[in-house]
Amino acid sequence: MEKKRHSDDLDFLAKLDYNKGAVIIGLVLFSIGLIYGLEYTGSTVIEPVKEFTIFAEKWEFVPSEITVKRGDKIKINLATSEVNETFSFKLSRYMYNDLVIIYPNGTSTYEFTAYEPGTFVYRCEEPCGFGKNLMVGKLIVNPY
DSSP states (O other): OOOOOOHHHHHHHHHHHHHHHHHHHHHHHHHHHHHHHHHTOSOOOOOOEEEEEEEEETTEEESSEEEEETTOEEEEEEEOOOSSOOEEEEETTTOSSOOEEEOTTOEEEEEEEOOSOEEEEEEOOSOOSTTGGGOEEEEEEEOO
């Protein structure tokens, strides 16, 4: 025996067919949002900047060696107390076209990310006469 439907029942069914597409789209969007939301709910870790100060003095950088890990964010503060000398700082492989100038009794800063492991030379490129070739140091970037 079949149950008779009232006109209210038919209106409900018509609305259900009409809203079915909207409901399906809503569920799909909700699912996508849930999946991506779960992937990105972890907290973002911001690596601290490793900061070093290098003093440029007559014919030497102090310290003459810095060791970091691959991926480290590096900030190098360069300073000199010399009142008559201008120095420069160039780091091989990381500073292709950059040259940092350290003016007499002044400071400068250079920031970069140590993306490539290896040993890299930093040097003064200012023509200052005897001893200029002694003004070198090295950056060691460990792979891990």
